[in-house]
Amino acid sequence: MRRVAVLGSTGLVGQRLMAMLWNHPWFEPVPVTLSSDKAGKRYGNVVDWVIDWAMPEGLGELTLESYELNNLKELGIDFVISALPSSVATEVEPALAREGFAIVSNASSMRLEPDIPLINPEVNASHISLIEEQGKRGWKGFIVKVPNCTTSILTLTLKPIMDTFGIDLVAVTSMQAISGAGYHGLPAVKIAGNIIPYIKGEEDKVREETKKILGSLAGSEVKKAGFSVMASTNRVPVLDGHTLSVFVKTKKTAEPVDIAEVLSEFPNNEIAGMGLPTAPEKPVKVFDATDRPQPRLDVDIGNGMTVSVGRIRKDPDTGWIKYVALGHNTVRGAAGNAVLISELLLRKGLI
């Protein structure tokens, strides 16, 4: 059992993290807070548990630990998972890495820096080797980043298509759930019965992160994928689950049935056969039904780790492939990916 400090444990991603780690076969979570007001309090008294998974029995009894180096050491922390806001993470995470901690982080800061692995495990587990470069920063530990939620979902579907048919261009419109904005991120009065066609910074993240994740490892760096990703990101009144409308111009001609075949189950993915507990049986599920996936019905497939794909079709005029992809934004797109990466690190002997 490894003891993992969870930073940002009371937010929406933090709640998923704590629930996933609570009964994890390899990990034991320790909620850690940067707020002196909260340190020392019962987790159950501080958190406003609003996710649809029931809070596991006993979890509420944990004590929120103070974030201080000595305390982390005394607590016997083996590694850190961070769900801190990016503005805070910018300072905290490098400081911890310097002190020797391994950090798996959901924060968007540093994701594009060349020596920071940006990992969606089934897609690019091999990029983890970039951490070797981080020693040059004078760090005794290292940082691995979880991709942006939308990008995690998207890349899981683009990878098999890219490998088989090649990709020239992607246009994606997202319909993103309100849980993606965080607990305090979105006043109810703004989104009730409404769409907000703007999410700050999101389109750049999708564009840049996709190219890095789907890039190829060349020695000590990642060569970015050679195609462009045009994104339009929107907030919709759905609780959990980002739905993506994807248009792909493939290099080789592809029929919908071919696309369905390479996507289905994505068997030859980069963590296949590694026995990671959080890895879903099928990273991608393909629907035949004409009107699926739907977030309310399908977001929990594979305990939220499976991306669902449906409506694979070919535009009759242009030959572009169109499909709809759905993933759980705070599980596959955040907490679940962080846990899966942690499992990968442990398997590789890195934590």
Next chain:
Amino acid sequence: MRRVAVLGSTGLVGQRLMAMLWNHPWFEPVPVTLSSDKAGKRYGNVVDWVIDWAMPEGLGELTLESYELNNLKELGIDFVISALPSSVATEVEPALAREGFAIVSNASSMRLEPDIPLINPEVNASHISLIEEQGKRGWKGFIVKVPNCTTSILTLTLKPIMDTFGIDLVAVTSMQAISGAGYHGLPAVKIAGNIIPYIKGEEDKVREETKKILGSLAGSEVKKAGFSVMASTNRVPVLDGHTLSVFVKTKKTAEPVDIAEVLSEFPNNEIAGMGLPTAPEKPVKVFDATDRPQPRLDVDIGNGMTVSVGRIRKDPDTGWIKYVALGHNTVRGAAGNAVLISELLLRKGLI
């Protein structure tokens, strides 16, 4: 004053039609029903008025008239606006045209037939001349079609771009309101907090109708526009207002500021200066704010006849233009367009 028979007057589009026609300066509505059960009853007793416009005082007192040729003649009907389901319209509308009635129809049947004008007035009022060809069918009257709701909104924004910069390719993802499914079309239990990524037939309509509406009149036929429109259409839990995420590959390079300029107010549109009462002051309103348009806030601009556009931006990698467009699906996309077309017909002396 022209007396207009309204077919399908109790549905969601029918309610908008009745409200718009009730105090219209040129038209007087007569609700007509094909159901023998409803004929002879008070309109107010039959309709379940659920739209956000209050039912005008007095409207409920109208009698639902029976659909029979003799009755229509006795009632002194000058022309017909149809909001019938397509399956019913297929039979009813040609029969009426044969008998000499002018029909402005929202039904999707026949929209693509070469001699049937498919009119979004600001965009292609001139196509109305196609009706001259309909005499060859042996009709004494004629049929003009209102475009699909999403297509009405889309074409109003594509037209000025096409005219100034040319268009190579369009990819559009729609987030369509539940009112677009009609009163009975969507059980609450299906869409609450959900997205349904499929609307039967919709993507083909957007693709084909856009090319016809944006086509050029060449003698007695329309030469379709030469670019493709790839569409992905979705139902979202929003009451009124279809939001479109649009990607356009222009022929000539365009900057967002240029696009904003040609869209703003769309001054040189095909009905400018005609004094049609339902024509909005600005067919297109361009927002500078980063997070607009939003359906709950902006759907009623121009009494529902204005299409709002925002987030005009240029993809940094490809140069494609991206923007968000919003329009009222049962007003600009249906009832309002039907009334505006009727006004156009009257101005041209055709009714």
Next chain:
Amino acid sequence: MRRVAVLGSTGLVGQRLMAMLWNHPWFEPVPVTLSSDKAGKRYGNVVDWVIDWAMPEGLGELTLESYELNNLKELGIDFVISALPSSVATEVEPALAREGFAIVSNASSMRLEPDIPLINPEVNASHISLIEEQGKRGWKGFIVKVPNCTTSILTLTLKPIMDTFGIDLVAVTSMQAISGAGYHGLPAVKIAGNIIPYIKGEEDKVREETKKILGSLAGSEVKKAGFSVMASTNRVPVLDGHTLSVFVKTKKTAEPVDIAEVLSEFPNNEIAGMGLPTAPEKPVKVFDATDRPQPRLDVDIGNGMTVSVGRIRKDPDTGWIKYVALGHNTVRGAAGNAVLISELLLRKGLI
């Protein structure tokens, strides 16, 4: 294993029934349809599965059987659970009872007839003996009725209060989920962001059924409870879970802590210790938190069979007790209750 014919298996209650029966240790479901169009088809091809429980693997492969006496006999049906609309049940259920079938029915018809047991198992399992009177109708089988959804939830909370403190008067306002209206019962356009303060017949059901369920068995009849239940029932935009705001005037003075105590776990209920598989560990869960229960967070407690109670407080001026109760309308309020009653019948050797 008993083979149970499920009538109305494709509706919202039917879907819950099929899911609960599919892996049931004692029962095996056979979906039966009255529609000749559907008979013989795969269940999975007919049903539009929209509930939040995933359709169990294999369930879709069942064949919808035709409703005909010979067929039911050939299929080896042991008893029937009906989720038919009341209008249809009125004819079908007595006919089946006459032929010797035991029927557990969700339909509202006949619920108030003196010889028909109206059973909420933890509350009045003993009323089941009323079926002995049904022989006088010339029936070889019998009918047991599941109470109205709101009434099932309400009576589970009133019973322990009545037994300990006595009840003088109840006023209850319900906030009922859209799934309670059935698959086709509520157009999305009516309830989106709205409240409909009327549910046909519901208030009478709550008033009359509560008094019957909480009545005492006196020989071959039920003596109705002696207090009144004033109800106001409303539809709200919540998917699953009826929330009740309850005001109770008790006969003896009661403090909130006393009420909490008699409600908590409801240990001495009428099926305690019988080992019925669908009986929840705790029929009633009492929350201390000030803002619970909430339908989205708490509706699934006890697999939807537990009623949650919170905000127990005493009006400072009048001494009335106020509380909030929440139950799953299609599980505790319909399908789950039907299965639990079936288990009770089997335990008592009646099926």
Next chain:
Amino acid sequence: MRRVAVLGSTGLVGQRLMAMLWNHPWFEPVPVTLSSDKAGKRYGNVVDWVIDWAMPEGLGELTLESYELNNLKELGIDFVISALPSSVATEVEPALAREGFAIVSNASSMRLEPDIPLINPEVNASHISLIEEQGKRGWKGFIVKVPNCTTSILTLTLKPIMDTFGIDLVAVTSMQAISGAGYHGLPAVKIAGNIIPYIKGEEDKVREETKKILGSLAGSEVKKAGFSVMASTNRVPVLDGHTLSVFVKTKKTAEPVDIAEVLSEFPNNEIAGMGLPTAPEKPVKVFDATDRPQPRLDVDIGNGMTVSVGRIRKDPDTGWIKYVALGHNTVRGAAGNAVLISELLLRKGLI
């Protein structure tokens, strides 16, 4: 024209206030801020305008003025309307009253103090005379309070019933809109598809304020109404409009038709005939339809100043009267009431 300083002008109530005052025939609004960050900025740059009324042309150009005594005097402020949070109002409002300002305040602080009028104009305009007592505090100005939103709606319906039939006891369950929680008051993730059965302090406000508003003026104080109001208050996913389920035990027997008659239009209310611009033609509208009022359809009746009542019925067992009342929480329940009170003050020569 009186110049009115609006405190708290950018919140949800503040936005309604600014819109109502912008084209008011008697008043001219001056937005005033306590935040040194915001002072001096354009109102349109600071406010996030999210209400369904379009922001009036020109309003955005106003400058947010600094809250300082000298500045208020230089600005020629005649009186103040406050939409400050209660915690801030506690200090600010008495300080302004001391300096000679008349204040109409939405904040809940001080509402129950004996010399503070708590005014719902049609119900108890006469209570305004309490301000004479405020001189004893050493104030040169005075404070008048707007009631709690739910209480404003409730008392408008109880007053005519009380006057004609007498009232013994009231039980009310509210279904309150999310806009009642304020712009930042309710994270979207908490209320989406959910009910929160708790609103801090609300039930006490309804109980105490109702008795004060419906009390009778006896010399220099209000004698509270002699009946109790038991309340249960809930937050529901509706944007605007509080819906109340009301049970009333009248002293004299009343039939629904009698109740409808005394409620309809409430003609003999305390401001009838005074010509106040914001007074609705009908303070109360009574619906015959079985399923009204509904917030989405009826909240805007009388520009949000009319309370709608429907489903008036008599409990068959107890004779209690039941009805449903709906009012616009930020108009009738806050901003509109504040403006109406201001008009009353002007008519009475008090500002």
